[in-house]
Amino acid sequence: MRQNPTLKKIAERLNVSISTVSRALKDHPDISPETGRKVKELAELLEYDPNPYAVNLRTHSSKEFAIVVPSLSNFFYHSFISSIEEEARIYGYSVMIYRSSNDPTIEQEILKSCRHKRVSGIFIAITSETDNMEPFLKMDVHGIPVIFFDKVPQYESCNKICVGDEHAAMLAAEEIIKKEIPNVLGIFGDQNMSITKARLKKFATVLQQNGNDINLKTVHACSSAEAEQITWSLLPDWVGKKFTIFCMSDEILAGVMKAIQRKGLSTPTDLGLIAISDGMIPQLFYPEITYAETSGSNLGKLAFNRMMRCIAGSSFAQTIIDESKLVVGGSI
Amino acid sequence: MRQNPTLKKIAERLNVSISTVSRALKDHPDISPETGRKVKELAELLEYDPNPYAVNLRTHSSKEFAIVVPSLSNFFYHSFISSIEEEARIYGYSVMIYRSSNDPTIEQEILKSCRHKRVSGIFIAITSETDNMEPFLKMDVHGIPVIFFDKVPQYESCNKICVGDEHAAMLAAEEIIKKEIPNVLGIFGDQNMSITKARLKKFATVLQQNGNDINLKTVHACSSAEAEQITWSLLPDWVGKKFTIFCMSDEILAGVMKAIQRKGLSTPTDLGLIAISDGMIPQLFYPEITYAETSGSNLGKLAFNRMMRCIAGSSFAQTIIDESKLVVGGSI
DNA sequence: TTTTTCTCCGCAAACGTTTGCGGTAACATT
DNA sequence: AATGTTACCGCAAACGTTTGCGGAGAAAAA
Missing domain, CATH: 3.40.50.2300 (Response regulator)
Structure with missing residues (x-):
């Protein structure tokens, strides 16, 4: 159980005071080049590192x-x-x-x-x-x-x-408009979360204003499993139409993807899919999922x-x- | 920029010594119930918590x-x-x-x-x-x-x-034997990693010993992308046969799944799939992927x-x- | 030579705890 | 009345730093 070297040890070995060692180590102008060199050499040799607890106790930082x-x-x-x-x-x-x-x-x-x-x-x-x-x-x-x-x-x-919740939602909406999709199913998270409100509002607004009468239906799911369940039960009404699902988050996306796979559908032929995501999950599928990136x-x-x-x-x-x-x- | 309360502050307010406060706070027998109560009350009120730096400096723990x-x-x-x-x-x-x-x-x-x-x-x-x-x-x-x-x-x-690399590999192999799969494609990680060697060896051994002449082919991939690429190029040879892919890890699994989706195949009808995994990725797909769990x-x-x-x-x-x-x- | 100015260094206090030791009452024992 | 116990409590040192201050000696200025 060896001890870490301290200022004191270095000071004793060099026959100088503790303060001198302390100052030498931080290139204080009061220290002669000669002493500075010796101290730093020995410190290096002994692998000295200041005790963070002592430093903090003293300096409060x-x-x-x-x-x-x-x-x-x-x-x-x-x-x-x-x-x-x-x-x-x-x-x-x-x-x-x-x-x-x-x-x-x-x-x-x-x-x-x-x-x-x-x-x-x-x-x-x-x-x-x-x-x-x-x-x-x-x-x-x-x-x-x-x-x-x-x-x-x-x-x-x-x-x-x-x-940028609004910005991400806007990017997704614009992509949908660009692709001229007539029907959109938007799946959002917990209604009470501010993030949900922000994304939903912007998404709906952009679609309404710029898309020529796009048919948008929105639903909410509080978990991945719920998203899967909702998607599963809704899909029959949509299949056949030309439509796209928008997933507000990764959690939602995970659930939606399971429902899609379970129905045996695939993107982009049977339906379109776009999400707001950090990019991990979209890359697990083929074709990779188009998403508005929230970059950590x-x-x-x-x-x-x-x-x-x-x-x-x-x-x-x-x-x-x-x-x-x-x-x-x-x-x- | 307020200071945290210290033993000293409590001591002064109570007109006792620092040591008494310190001891009272840790129910030292030398302290009278009366004093103990008073100290603890004030400490509670002031939201006292010992300064971890000072404690460590003193106790080295x-x-x-x-x-x-x-x-x-x-x-x-x-x-x-x-x-x-x-x-x-x-x-x-x-x-x-x-x-x-x-x-x-x-x-x-x-x-x-x-x-x-x-x-x-x-x-x-x-x-x-x-x-x-x-x-x-x-x-x-x-x-x-x-x-x-x-x-x-x-x-x-x-x-x-x-x-338990061996144990997990064994579980997977046994499941394959149980399902009476005649052809197995085993996809493993970097050949130099000890984990790869252990899993590969056990997997192959169990298949050989207990499966009546199962046809096993093994390949190695050092990344998710490589696993995808290899699987993609290999799949044509296998499709049509009754076969199962074994993925040594999550990284491999991710790549393999992309290739499978890309080919438009699905489990378990077109092929079987089994992996060693921590359980995250297998749950993203439908049907969920059977895996030997490595539990964190x-x-x-x-x-x-x-x-x-x-x-x-x-x-x-x-x-x-x-x-x-x-x-x-x-x-x- | 005396005074001033530098250069380089050590003393000592402080940060907030913990803890061995010793001390002072009050009480119990002869 | 003298001694032995017991219950409480405070003193002070130590943990390893940082830093203001002061001091000794040498060099520069007078």
Whole structure:
């Protein structure tokens, strides 16, 4: 059970004081080149690294970010995290990943832990049931910037980075119009979610305004299984017509695809299919599914920039929307 | 920028010493019930929580585990992590998740960071290029137990928890025999990976020994795209015969499914399909794909148990294999 | 020579805990 | 009345850093 080397050890071996070693290691001007060299050599040899606990206790800063997500099995979050990690590494920060399991209680615990650890900042996608802003405001009081991403609260004055729900919905709708599809079945998520409302509204509006009397039917499903079930029961009415299904999210898409396969139908011959997705699931099928991409890595870059501004002192809140792009497969 | 409450603040408000507060908070017998109550009340009121940095500096123990994985977009790891987190919460540990991006250099950095943070233990799935055991042995010298899972090193004397490659391969083979399939196309991963060798060997052996002259052809693919390409070029030779495709992993399965769809074939009528998988992808198709499950959560439970034993002082190394089970879909 | 200015370095306090040790009452034992 | 117990509590050191301040010696200015 060996100990890590400390400033003290180095100081003793070199017959200098601890402060000298500390300063030498960070190129303080008070230190002569000679001493500086010797200290750094020995530190290198001993593989010295400052004890982060001691440093933090002294300086109250941790040089690490926390990312909190409801779930990890999610391609979108994965690319978001990758993106943040990449940037953070450049700036000498490390990042810790927390999983709230979509449970507000666990979310609270994580938040508290972050506060005590005095993380430099938090990126968080809140749970669907988070309604109390108070703990987040408390972080601010403690000087810890919070950047919300993807799942963000209603609350106005905070930093939010979101995918462009409207824009993605518009891209999908425009593609449908372009293909001159007369009938559209739109399958959306939970009616109460703001993301559902935003996507639905924009999608319907664009179709109405630009499409010459397209027949649009919309339904809602709260889970993958429900989406499958609904699609399964609705398909008989549509088959034969020229129509396209629009899936609001990956979860919906997964269910819809199962129903389609189960009916023995295939895209784009029997029906068209278009979705809003992060790109993972669309690539599992042949032909690949055309989708409006919600890019986690884009969002990551934007969020990180915002974070660095906050740390630099910018205090005003801002909402940033990332526009998406259409990835053309062969499903429509 | 408010400060967190400290022992000192509580002590001052109550006119007692810091040590008394500290002891009262942990029900030390030296403290009178009266004082204990008062301290705890105020601590509650002030939302006191010990500063983890100070505690660690003093005690050299952190009560937190690290999990290191090559990638997060992986259902298997996700269920492993969930499982560990669940157990850890019970024992009052928290867990941090690190992602090595399958890069040995980053893996090193993470390991170093864990050492300095004096984490209580590490669960790690190593990168495919990790060959140097020395950093891991060094953890041991520092008294930090390391449990390898899933991707484990060759090195003998360390703690390893793995999925039962042989057992899973056997389950798949037996299912094929049971269905009396005369022709089998086995698609495997990179020939150099130990996991490939283990699965291939067992699969072939079981088929040979128990199946009455089953015709088995095996091919290798190093990526999803390659698997698709190979399957696509091979399918014409097989279609018409009664045959089944076996996919060694999810990655392979994804590619194979695309080729199958592209040919317009469907399971189980045109061909049978069976895989070794964590269960995510098989559920995306209809009919769902039959697979031998490699369970991340099982592995998590086993790994956590082993970890707790290590912390309790058990020093001898052990390799544990988790047997898998067959999940029947309708693809064969 | 005396004074000023640098250059380089050490002292010591502080961050918030934990914990061995010792001390002071009050009470029980001779 | 003297001694031995017991129940509570505080002192102070230590964990490994960082940093303001001051000090010694040498070089430059007077």
